[in-house]
Amino acid sequence: MLDKMLYNTILSQTLSPCGKYLVAGNIYGQIAVFDLDxxxxxxxxxxxxxxxxxxxxHTLESGSQVCSLITTNKFLVVGTVNQISGWDWKAVGHSKLGKPSWTIEIRPQVQFENCDINCLWCSEDEEKLYAGCGDNIIYVFNLEDGRVIHTYEGHSDFVHCVHGNGQQLISSGEDGLVLLWDRRTKKSHNKIVPHSNSKVQRxxxxxxxxAxxxxxxxxxxxxxxxxxxxxxxxxxxxxxxDIPDKGIHVSLFHDDCVFAGGVSKQLYQLSYAGDVRVELPVSATTVYSALLATQPRKVLSIAGSSPEIDLCTTFNYRDQVLHFR
Incomplete structure (x- = not known):
């Protein structure tokens, strides 16, 4: 009998607030909890x-793929298809996950039967949850009561990424747009269209x-x-x-360095000038998730189209390989 876990794809990761647990979600609706201690x-x-x-x-009752994960001080927040759920961290380590503490249903526009919750970002005060979705909309929820308090509409295809810094929000999508939003006015005030630039278009x-x-x-x-x-x-x-990739799914800043990965067997660390500082071999043929934390534990965790997750504590080489199977 074919073991489907050999073909596992891990789409999302997060750390518990205490840094003790790494949580990963896959395409089969499963959430794996690793004890990093x-x-x-x-x-x-x-x-x-x-x-x-x-x-x-843990296997979710819906069986929907785990598209996105994020941590708050109290909850593990899980984005699947048409749904965002929160589990109290105290329940995550138990043998049986049980019912979530709360659930938010996404009701997409009529033409969208299913709406993947592709990305999640939480405001610094953990009062607002931002969700970039497959119906081209970014929803903003009040974490106290789960109600929608605003929507950001400007993408014409599904949203891949949402990330915030201070009062600014950035999003990117399948439509080829990178939009900049002001969280105070709740409007898009600028945009980048990379595919229209001859230097970067492919x-x-x-x-x-x-990303x-x-x-x-x-x-x-x-x-x-x-x-x-x-x-x-x-x-x-x-x-x-100048890196040999066939598509980027992950990008982030850390210590005057850019970390990036995608359709490539490497995760790259690059200077702002473009020099390759580290070319880190990874287990996945395509990287879909790279989690970097310095507190409470220094760790870089890399996952994607593989049942293996690569862990690095120096960010320069793999210390451990975890097995999600």
């Missing part, structure tokens, strides 16, 4: 051959933008168009990164 600081006398496998694997791969991130002065984005660095105020492209 046991993995990084094992008691040799108690070490077993399955120490790098999940402590628990018509053979497409116009979609799979975009924002810091105080810079935007990094990529997808079908090449991974590129843009100046936030002028919206000029400053650096086009």
């Amino acid at each position: 046991n993995i990084f600081n094992p008691v040799v006398e108690l070490l077993t051959s399955d120490y790098n496998k999940p402590k628990q694997i 018509p053979d791969i497409g116009k979609w933008v799979g 975009a991130a924002l810091d105080n002065d810079w935007i990094v984005c990529g997808g079908g168009p090449r991974l590129s660095l843009w100046h936030l105020r002028s919206l000029d492209v400053v650096t086009v990164f």
Whole structure:
């Protein structure tokens, strides 16, 4: 009998607030909980051959793929299809997950029967939850009562990525747009169209933008168009990164460095000038999720089209390989 877990694809990851647990979600509606304390600081006398496998694997009742995960101080927030649910962190480590503490139903426009919750981002005060969805809309929910308090509408195809920095929000989508939003006025005030720029366009791969991130002065984005660095105020492209990928799904800033991955067997760490600082081999043939944390534990976790998750504590090489199967 064919073991479907050999063909597992991991779409999302998050850490518990205490940093003890890594949680990963896959295309089969499963949530794996890994005990990082046991993995990084094992008691040799108690070490077993399955120490790098999940402590628990929970299967959601809906069976819908786990498109996105995010952590608040109290809840593990899970985005699937047409639904966002929150579980109290105290329940996540138990052998049986049980019912969620709360559930938000997404009711997409008529032409969209199913709406994937592709990405989640939470405001710094954890009062508002932003969800980029398959019906082209970014929903903003009040985490106290789950009601929709605003929608951001400007994409004409499904939203791949939502990320915030201060009062600014950035989003990217299948339509090839990178939109900048002011969280105070709740309006889009600028945009980038990478596929229209001759320096970054790759018509053979497409116009979609799979990842975009924002810091105080810079935007990094990529997808079908090449991974590129843009100046936030002028919206000029400053650096086009020369890496051999066939599409970007992950990009983020850390310590004056850009981390990026996608359809490639490497996760790249790049200087703003475009130099490759680290070319990190990964288990997945396509990277869909890269989780980087410095507190309460320093860890870089990389996952995608593989049952394996690569863990790095120095960010320069793999310390551990976890098995989601």
